[in-house]
Amino acid sequence: LHPLVERITAGDRRAAARAMTLIENDAPEKRALLRELYAFGGRAHIVGFTGSPGAGKSTLVDQVIAYLRGQGQRVGVLAVDPSSPFSGGALLGDRIRMTRHSADPGVYIRSMGTRGAVGGLAKAARDVLYVLEAYGCDVILVETVGVGQSELDVLTVADTVGLVLTPGAGDHVQTAKSGIMEIADVYVVNKADLPGADMLVREIELMLRDKSSFREDWRPPIVRTVAAQGAGTDELWSAVTNHLAHLKHGGWRAHRRRKRHREETMAVLLSMFRRHVEWLADEYPDWQDILEGAAGEDPQTGAEALWDRLGLARRPGGDP
Numbered sequence: 112l113h114p115l116v117e118r119i120t121a122g123d124r125r126a127a128a129r130a131m132t133l134i135e136n137d138a139p140e141k142r143a144l145l146r147e148l149y150a151f152g153g154r155a156h157i158v159g160f161t162g163s164p165g166a167g168k169s170t171l172v173d174q175v176i177a178y179l180r181g182q183g184q185r186v187g188v189l190a191v192d193p194s195s196p197f198s199g200g201a202l203l204g205d206r207i208r209m210t211r212h213s214a215d216p217g218v219y220i221r222s223m224g225t226r227g228a229v230g231g232l233a234k235a236a237r238d239v240l241y242v243l244e245a246y247g248c249d250v251i252l253v254e255t256v257g258v259g260q261s262e263l264d265v266l267t268v269a270d271t272v273g274l275v276l277t278p279g280a281g282d283h284v285q286t287a288k289s290g291i292m293e294i295a296d297v298y299v300v301n302k303a304d305l306p307g308a309d310m311l312v313r314e315i316e317l318m319l320r321d322k323s324s325f326r327e328d329w330r331p332p333i334v335r336t337v338a339a340q341g342a343g344t345d346e347l348w349s350a351v352t353n354h355l356a357h358l359k360h361g362g363w364r365a366h367r368r369r370k371r372h373r374e375e376t377m378a379v380l381l382s383m384f385r386r387h388v389e390w391l392a393d394e395y396p397d398w399q400d401i402l403e404g405a406a407g408e409d410p411q412t413g414a415e416a417l418w419d420r421l422g423l424a425r426r427p428g429g430d431p
């Protein structure tokens with residue numbers, strides 16, 4: 112085992128931090144680390160929380176941490192912060208309201224900026240999660256704000272997605288950003304102490320009457336919370352664990368894992384392919400000429416010529 116991986120699995124926090132930084136920075140050791148860390152993937156229940164800015168995601172995550180610690184579970188947190196550059200690592204100020212847990216050895220909180228993430232935020236998050244899984248986290252909570260496609264893409268790493276909505280301003284079901292309502296496995300109506308919570312619950316219920324929108328045969332439950340007072344956390348967590356049981360029972364978790372594996376492998380393969388072609392173009396001027404259309408040929412013809420030069424097979428019918 113890589114010495115760093117060995118230390119991570121022994122519960123060494125500094126080793127975990129170091130590995131995450133190496134991974135985020137795309138360091139030369141990254142590949143060797145990920146190769147070994149892969150074996151730990153799938154051990155933790157990964158739960159994403161998303162929603163509008165200020166919906167109470169961090170407050171909620173903080174309550175869930177306390178709840179899970181009460182059960183003796185080891186908890187990891189990945190807070191995705193769009194306002195920060197990609198490599199940060201350290202706790203990002205007061206956007207994260209979980210600092211009361213930062214001295215607890217059973218809690219590992221990591222934040223990840225999004226500015227400048229290469230190869231996609233979801234991939235970067237997935238890679239960091241391997242470290243938290245190797246560290247022995249039973250549950251990993253991922254907080255990401257529900258604006259921007261790449262922030263939402265991060266949720267593909269989650270087994271269960273909680274969409275945090277609040278009564279009143281902006282969060283009406285009808286006006287919600289398209290795509291965001293559909294990703295929820297659990298609807299969390301937070302700030303249920305404020306007026307309008309009943310109305311919001313009714314709106315969601317109405318929307319859920321259209322059963323055709325259920326993903327993976329799961330009817331998303333609606334849970335009310337007052338995160339600021341710690342109310343509703345146990346109901347929230349039982350909804351979340353019910354969802355995981357459903358995924359496992361129905362074979363959905365294995366199905367998703369295969370699908371994600373396929374996507375990740377494809378992404379790696381395509382980027383290898385791209386790098387290889389770029390290398391050839393650097394190495395051989397005639398590749399460069401074809402790429403730039405020096406002889407006046409169209410891009411399709413040029414690409415097919417390069418395809419043939421790579422010695423790649425054509426499909427029956429003649430298409431590459």
Ligand SMILES: Nc1nc2c(ncn2[C@@H]2O[C@H](COP(=O)(O)OP(=O)(O)OP(=O)(O)O)[C@@H](O)[C@H]2O)c(=O)[nH]1
Pocket residue numbers: 162163164165166167168169170171206208256301302303304305336337338339340
């Ligand atoms: N009234 C009320 N306020 C709450 C509740 N939960 C959180 N808040 C308050 O809402 C504000 C935003 O909470 P955060 O937890 O930072 O929200 P967030 O969704 O993490 O915000 P960003 O990370 O900035 O997107 C804070 O002032 C909280 O105290 C609640 O249940 N009721």
Ligand SMILES: [Mg+2]
Pocket residue numbers: 168169170206207208254
């Ligand atoms: Mg927050």
